[in-house]
Amino acid sequence: MRRARIGVLALQGDFAEHTAALREVGAQADPVKHPEDVAACDALVIPGGESTTIGRLCERFGVGDAIRDLHRRGAPLWGTCAGLILLAKEIVDSDQWRLGLLDAEVARNAFGRQVDSFEVDLPMQGVDDGPVRAVFIRAPYVTRVWGDTQVLATFEDKIVAVREHNLLGIAFHPELTDDRRVQQYFLSMLE
Ligand code: GLN
16 A cells, blocks of 8 residues: 655645654655645645634635545544634634634634743643643634534643544644654544
8 A cells, every 4th residue: 555645734834844743753744735736645734823824825725625625535634723723613703714624613812912822731632651742822722612523632621632533623733842642643543
């Protein structure tokens, strides 16, 4: 069997870090930004960055439907931070462009100005051998889930990691630490 191709949506944000982190665990990962490149992937990461900018660029590059097709085919999709916002069906007080795939509502910049960025150790369901170091940067959190969406991690009662079948949404940035267990978890969704 050929190796799975992991695309990292490279329109804006920290796609280089995601690509490097996935390569560290032996995955074949490449930045993608055109619909035909997205369509050729077996799994896709939507990185952190600025969700309104990434959304605008998704429209400009016309990749939204290619990503929705991947989802329909059952390919694992993983959004971190801005990527989580773009996956969600509902965004509090926003009509910004989104993929709208994940049965969840998110609030942007939800931890408040005073705590722009911070790090904590969080246990995450499905990730063994202790908590993961979670780096939050102007992070959203999930305010509501429904349907088949499962909560994988919370911080102070706020939902910060979720999974719905082939969708993984994480409010923090595993690509910015040197722990690769969350990448391994995502790759296991290919099986
Ligand atoms: N605050 C950003 C947004 O709303 C997300 C921040 C991030 O991806 N680090 O899009």
